[in-house]
Amino acid sequence: MASTFSKIKEAWHIFKSIDFNMLGKLSEKIDLPKVMASVAKLDDKQLAGLMKMLDGGGGHKKELPAIDGDFYDLSHLLNEEDRALQLKVRAFMEKEIQPIVNEYWLKAEFPFEIIPKFAELNICGVTYEGYGCPNRSFLMEGIIAMEMARVDASVATFFGVQSGLAMGSIYLLGSEEQKAEWLPGMQQLKIIGAFGLTEPEVGSGAAGGLTTTAKREGDSWILNGQKKWIGNATFADVQVIWARDLDDNEVKGFLVRKDTPGFSVEKIHDKMALRIVQNGLITLKDCRVNEADRLQHANSFKDTAKVLRMTRAGVAWEAVGCARGAYENALDYTRKRKQFGKPIASFQLIQNHLVEMLSNLTAMETMVYRLSQIQDQGLLKDEHASLAKVFCSLRTRDVVSRAREVMGGNGILLEYNVARFVADAEAIYSYEGTKEINSLIVGRAITGFSAFV
The missing domain is CATH 1.10.540.10 (Acyl-CoA dehydrogenase/oxidase, N-terminal domain)
Incomplete structure (x- = not known):
């Protein structure tokens, strides 16, 4: 009895709210008795759904989750x-x-x-x-x-x-x-530095094949050779140059000031990635450096490797950042972009891409977090940093590719803030040790055999 009374009461409120002028105009366009008869046949669940649709989804804009690539907090x-x-x-x-x-x-x-x-x-x-x-x-x-x-x-x-x-x-x-x-x-960034290891013909083989040479003459060293892909080189105040000592064949480091005679740098143009970075081709021609500017504790490539081990972990983190930026921008885009009358983020295939991206990103984040914990404990080894560099730079490629895919043609436009990540991921994939070289470092650690040439 109470339920029947409630329904009558609800119907009365609806009846009072009817705009009969509007109802008259509506009856000229549709068969109202037929519509009412169809509505009367709906069960409670169907009726609730109809009312929700007519109410525009509840009368207010749906509140979406915050966009945050740190899924595991x-x-x-x-x-x-x-x-x-x-x-x-x-x-x-x-x-x-x-x-x-x-x-x-x-x-x-x-x-x-x-x-x-x-x-x-x-x-x-x-x-x-x-x-x-x-x-x-x-x-x-x-x-x-x-x-x-x-x-x-x-x-x-x-x-x-x-x-x-x-x-x-x-x-x-x-x-x-x-x-x-x-x-x-x-x-304080009042002095800008650069790091010159890679050469035009020597990348992965830097440990034993540097062609840039150093020859000691009294209290000076004479440097000859070239360095390529050197970030910051065009405007750096000091360049850390790595060269092979002609007397003992060991790699040594030198601090070359920008105005040193015999030192010149040319900007590398036409890059498709990291275009803001000012990479330079350095030429050293009878460049004379004082013994006081030789890195006093850099006596072999093993010493150079100490620097690379420390910074390679940072490159893995950079890969994570690149992937996170692509994912968050792509997610934002899919929630705003509408096709077939609704956001494409509501489509199953798009959600699958987003979840794949987030899975890779979360795996990368947890890996580098643990990597840095190991580094803070003073336990970091070459293979630890190399594994993170391999995995993160590889997975970043996948994330940025999917980010570009869910954005369709707009994914190649700079204004949508994913195209840069797609291009830059390619540079991150290669520098500070290629996938192959870093894989061999890890492979040597886990098998006990060195597969290097």
């Missing part, structure tokens, strides 16, 4: 201070870099105006102790690299060369006098 494992720094770097990248990045990427130019702003973050040389450096964890160094690459891998590479390869060479292998001369200015 790894950031919640950070302490309050580290989390604040992460968000500070993210805000900087989104405010200062995101609005200008496509323009500079397209022009293949570097936005020099960002350097003083970068310095204000006080994150250069983040893991080093002394010389004005913050002395934070390797985990934070990795997270910073990820946050940068999440917006732009070129800017992350510029920072990685400065803070990791260039400063790291001096910090790990320089004398105390060299550290005091260079590191404070580099930490």
Whole structure:
């Protein structure tokens, strides 16, 4: 009885709300008695669905989940201070870099105006102790690299060369006098550094095949040869140059100042990836360097490898950032882009691509997080860094490919912020050790056999 009364009461409220003028006009277009008869046959569930549809899905816009590539909430494992720094770097990248990045990427130019702003973050040389450096964890160094690459891998590479390869060479292998001369200015980005190892004909074979030579003459060294793909080279104040000593055939490191006679650099043009990075072709022709500018603790390629081991972990984090930026932009796009009357994010095939992307991304994130924990414990080995570089750069390729796919033709346009990640992933895949070389490093560790030539 009570249920019947409720239905009558509800019907009365509906009847009172009817606009009979509108109803009259509607009856001219449709057979109202027929429509009402059909509605009367609906059960409660069907009627509720009809009302929801007529009400536009409940009368308010559906609240969607936040877009966040950190699906396992790894950031919640950070302490309050580290989390604040992460968000500070993210805000900087989104405010200062995101609005200008496509323009500079397209022009293949570097936005020099960002350097003083970068310095204000006080994150250069983040893991080093002394010389004005913050002395934070390797985990934070990795997270910073990820946050940068999440917006732009070129800017992350510029920072990685400065803070990791260039400063790291001096910090790990320089004398105390060299550290005091260079590191404070580099930490404040008043001095820009570059790292010259790769050569036009020597990439993977750098350990034993450098063609750039060094010959000692009294208190000086004479350098001859070329270096290629050297990031920051066109505007760096100091270049860390690796050369083979003609007397003992060992690899040694030298700090070459930009105005040194015999040193010249030419910008590499027509790159399809990391276009903001100013890569240079360095030529050394009877370039004379004082013994005081030789890295005093760099006496073989094993010493060079110490720097590469430390920075290779950062490149793995950069790959994660590249993948995360592509995933988050693609997810945002699919929720806004409509086809067949609804967002394409509601389609099964699109959701499958998104989940595959997130699966790869989450696996990568958890791997590099553990990698940095190992590094902070002082237990990092070459094979640890190499495995992360192999896996993350490979999976990043898959993520950016799927991101471009769900965006259709728009995926190749810079304005949708995925095309850059697709291109830049190719450079990350190759530099700081190719997949093949890093695979052989891991293979040697797990089998006990070296497959290197």
